[in-house]
Amino acid sequence: MTVQTQIQQALASAQSVEASLTQFSLETENQQAKQTFQQLAQQQKNIVQQLQTRYDQVLQEEPQFNNNQ
Secondary structure (H helix, E strand, O other), rough: OHHHHHHHHHHHHHHHHHHHHHHHHOOOHHHHHHHHHHHHHHHHHHHHHHHHHHHHHHHOOOOHHOOOE
């Protein structure tokens, strides 16, 4: 498994966690839980952005991994 594939999988998982946390925040009526889920979703969004940045770096460093060309 290449680094690109590993990062893609991690990115997809991180995006899924972010979506779940956002959904939980929308569905709960408990204000404290809602706030906690919103904060966690924001933290997860930051993680997703960091992973995306690293993924973009890998594609620049190793153009042979860029499937979009």
